[in-house]
Amino acid sequence: xxxxxxxxxxxxxxxxxxxxxxxxxxxxxxxxxxxxxxxxxxxxxxxxxxxxxxxxxxxxxxxxxxxxxxxxxxxxxxxxxxxxxxxxxxxxxxxxxxxxxxxxxxxxxxxxxxxxxxxxxxxxxxxxxxxxxxxxxxxxxxxxxxxxxxxxxxxxxxxxxxxxxxxxxxxxxxxxxxxxxxxxxxxxxxxxxxxxxxxxxxxxxxxxxxxxxxxxxxxxxxxxxxxxxxxxxxxxxxxxxxxxxxxxxxxxxxxxxxxxxxxxxxxxxxxxxxxxxxxxxxxxxxxxxxxxxxxxxxxxxxxxxxxxxxxxxxxxxxxxxxxxxxxxxxxxxxxxxxxxxxxxxxxxxxxxxxxxxxxxxxxxxxxxxxxxxxxxxxxxxxxxxxxxxxxxxxxxxxxxxxxxxxxxxxxxxxxxxxxxxxxxxxxxxxxxxxxxxxxxxxxxxxxxxxxxxxxxxxxxxxxxxxxxxxxxxxxxxxxx
Numbered sequence: 215x216x217x218x219x220x221x222x223x224x225x226x227x228x229x230x231x232x233x234x235x236x237x238x239x240x241x242x243x244x245x246x247x248x249x250x251x252x253x254x255x256x257x258x259x260x261x262x263x264x265x266x267x268x269x270x271x272x273x274x275x276x277x278x279x280x281x282x283x284x285x286x287x288x289x290x291x292x293x294x295x296x297x298x299x300x301x302x303x304x305x306x307x308x309x310x311x312x313x314x315x316x317x318x319x320x321x322x323x324x325x326x327x328x329x330x331x332x333x334x335x336x337x338x339x340x341x342x343x344x345x346x347x348x349x350x351x352x353x354x355x356x357x358x359x360x361x362x363x364x365x366x367x368x369x370x371x372x373x374x375x376x377x378x379x380x381x382x383x384x385x386x387x388x389x390x391x392x393x394x395x396x397x398x399x400x401x402x403x404x405x406x407x408x409x410x411x412x413x414x415x416x417x418x419x420x421x422x423x424x425x426x427x428x429x430x431x432x433x434x435x436x437x438x439x440x441x442x443x444x445x446x447x448x449x450x451x452x453x454x455x456x457x458x459x460x461x462x463x464x465x466x467x468x469x470x471x472x473x474x475x476x477x478x479x480x481x482x483x484x485x486x487x488x489x490x491x492x493x494x495x496x497x498x499x500x501x502x503x504x505x506x507x508x509x510x511x512x513x514x515x516x517x518x519x520x521x522x523x524x525x526x527x528x529x530x531x532x533x534x535x536x537x538x539x540x541x542x543x544x545x546x547x548x549x550x551x552x553x554x555x556x557x558x559x560x561x562x563x564x565x566x567x568x569x570x571x572x573x574x575x576x577x578x579x580x581x582x583x584x585x586x587x588x589x590x591x592x593x594x595x596x597x598x599x600x601x602x603x604x605x606x607x608x609x610x611x612x613x614x615x616x617x618x619x620x621x622x623x624x625x626x627x628x629x630x631x632x633x634x635x636x637x638x639x640x641x642x643x644x645x646x647x648x649x650x651x652x653x654x655x656x657x658x659x660x661x662x663x664x665x666x667x668x669x670x671x672x673x674x675x676x677x678x679x680x681x682x683x684x685x686x687x688x689x690x691x692x693x694x
Contacts, residue, residue, distance in 0.1 A: 231318070232256035233332045233412070234429055235301040235393040237400040237449045238420035243272075243295035245417070245433050246302040247284040249424055252432040254280055255477055256334075256425060257304035260317040264330040265297035268397050271328040272296055275317040280304060299400055301393050303332035306619065316356045324368050326375060327397055333360040334425055335390030335410045335617035339683035341690060343385065362386070375399065376448060380459045383446075387681050389468070389616030389670065391441070393423050400449040407466040407679055408443025409616045409670050411482045421449045426480040440483055443467075466670040466679045470618060472657065473607045474515050474578045485657070488518050493656040494606045494648060495522025495576065502646035503527055504574065504602050508567065510534035512577040512589060519606035520576035529574065534567040534593065561589060569597030575642075579607045581620070583627035583640055590641045603642040608650045608674040609633070615682055615690075616670060650674055 232253035236242050243265040250261055261283045262275030274291045276283040284292055303318035319332040337343075340359030343366070348354065352365045366382035367375075375396055383392075389409025394401050402423040404412050415422040417435035424430065427437050441447055443465055448455040467483050468475075478488040498519065509531050511520030524531035538560055573593060580586050586603065593601055609628030613620045623629050627636055637645035650671065651661040659668055672678045684690040 231306060231332070231334045232304045232425045232429070233301070233334050233391060233393045234303070234422070234424040235299075235332075235395065235400050235402065236420055236422045237299050239418065240298055242297055242300035242420075243292055245420070245422075246300045247280065247292060248432050249422070249429040250280045250284070250302045250304050252428045252477075253304055253425055256475065257306040260305040260314075261303065262317050262319055262332075263295055263300055263302040264319045264321055264395065265295040265300035266328065266395065266397050267297040268299075271321065271330070271397070273319075273321055273330075275314060275319070277314065277317065299395055299398075301330055301332055301395050301400070316358050318358075318360060320356065320360055320364060322364050322368065324364075329364070329367065329375070329394065329396055331360065331364060331392065331394040333363070333390060333392050334412075335388055335405070336615055337362065337386050337388040337390065338615050338680060338685070339387045341684040342687065345689075359388075363392070376401070376446070376457075379403070380446065380457075384460065387683060389466075389680060391425065398450055402441055402445075402447045402449075404441050404443050404445055405680075406444035406460045406463040407670070408483075409466055409468050409680070411467070411471060411476070412441040413482075414438045414441055414447065421454065423447070423449075426476055426482060428477045428480045431479070437481070464666060464679075465668060467668075468616065468618070469653065469657075469669045469671050470607070470614075470673065475618075478518055490657060491518030491606065492522035492525075494653060495519035495524075496526040497652040497656040498576070498604050498606055498646075498648045499523040499526035501649060501652050502604055504644060505572065506574045506600065506602060507571040508532050508534065509574045509576060510568070510593070512575060513537040513561070515578040516576045516606065519578065523574065523576050523604065527574075532564075532567045534564050534573060534575075534596075535561050535589070536564050537561055558592070561592065563592050563596035565596040568593055571598055572600040572602070573598045574602045574604055576604050576606060578605070579610055580605055580627055580636070580640075581610065582625055583636065587640050594641070601642045602644045603637070603640065603646075605645070605647040608647050608653060608671075609636075610673050612673050612676045614673050615678065615685065616672075616680065618673070620673065 234246050234249040236245050246263050260277045261280045264273045272295045319330040321330045337359040340362050343362045347365050367378045370378035370381045372378045390405045391410040391412040392403040415430035415435040415437050444460040446457045472490040476487045480487050509520050509524040509529050511517040611629045613623050654662045
């Protein structure tokens with residue numbers, strides 16, 4: 215889900231949303247709220263739930279965390295979301311418009327009745343479609359790409375919702391997972407390349423669709439399987455029906471789900487995220503070992519890779535940086551001096567474990583390099599005698615167009631400088647990234663096959679598997 219005409223100044227990558235749906239329980243909204251809590255890491259700016267009892271649709275959407283909308287102090291909202299069927303969404307927005315009209319799930323009264331939709335990913339031809347729809351009289355209420363799907367469904371002349379949805383999806387390109395609902399049906403869809411995740415589970419006879427398995431664990435649901443790439447799954451009172459209405463494409467699952475986005479306790483595409491991150495750390499050590507005294511992660515995302523690095527290098531692992539988990543989403547920074555200290559809101563050096571030591575610092579990625587520079591300065595200030603930065607992903611040289619909020623390419627440090635110059639700019643004694651083949655090895659592949667890569671790795675290689683219609687035509691005004 216992308217906001218049109220936006221950019222980001224944050225020095226991190228951000229997954230742009232989580233999706234959740236459940237069919238067949240009187241506690242559908244409550245289960246959805248719990249699932250969204252578990253998936254909060256995928257989006258922290260807004261949350262919403264739509265529920266139905268088969269007669270009426272009940273909706274609450276709001277800015278803020280899930281707990282701010284459906285937590286203990288907001289139980290009245292949940293009580294109003296009556297029904298056996300519900301879908302929900304958490305959203306990360308870019309610095310474009312953060313407004314209620316852009317919060318999902320989107321809802322519309324269409325010819326066949328109420329319809330709600332939530333989306334994880336990016337549509338790469340949404341602006342082209344939007345222009346055509348507007349020129350033919352469509353009126354848009356949001357600035358997100360997701361809404362074009364609703365308009366395409368509304369304009370379809372097919373009789374059934376499923377056929378309308380198939381017709382609509384055949385017109386869109388991009389990396390996406392969708393969950394949608396009418397009064398009596400829950401539908402999940404993954405794009406033909408399977409870029410974004412979607413899983414199926416069951417609890418006490420109720421079926422669940424959600425972004426990650428941790429969203430199943432929180433309500434005690436059993437994992438059934440991943441939704442296949444290009445699959446459309448239908449859940450109603452008759453059970454489950456699976457369709458494959460799109461051309462078969464090679465798998466291009468997003469590598470950054472393993473590196474950073476998915477929760478470590480989740481399984482995606484049949485793989486433990488935690489194990490994958492440890493393996494990445496091990497291969498990073500094999501490729502870029504250096505004499506040192508201690509391996510220190512940048513918490514929290516660098517922890518599993520640092521454990522793997524420590525095991526492979528036979529160097530001790532220690533928490534030389536402590537993260538403050540109670541920092542809010544915003545903080546008043548009244549002047550440049552205070553703003554410069556902002557990194558210490560989230561991280562502080564554990565001096566006892568750093569002073570007088572040669573430190574290997576492990577992080578998941580480098581974006582602009584500003585946060586890395588501040589963390590390095592903080593660790594040096596705590597008395598580290600040497601500092602070697604090791605990154606559990608290859609250099610990020612290209613923007614993502616498939617569901618990850620990344621800066622403009624000219625703002626990506628690795629797109630502007632070679633590794634040695636990056637090391638000098640960040641202030642480390644040495645800097646090394648895992649190689650693209652090392653990353654594939656860590657994922658159980660022999661190497662990256664240039665003619666048939668098994669993942670989407672465009673942010674590292676610049677090889678985009680799905681057409682970038684809006685970007686190529688000059689329409690796009692974000693992530694370029």
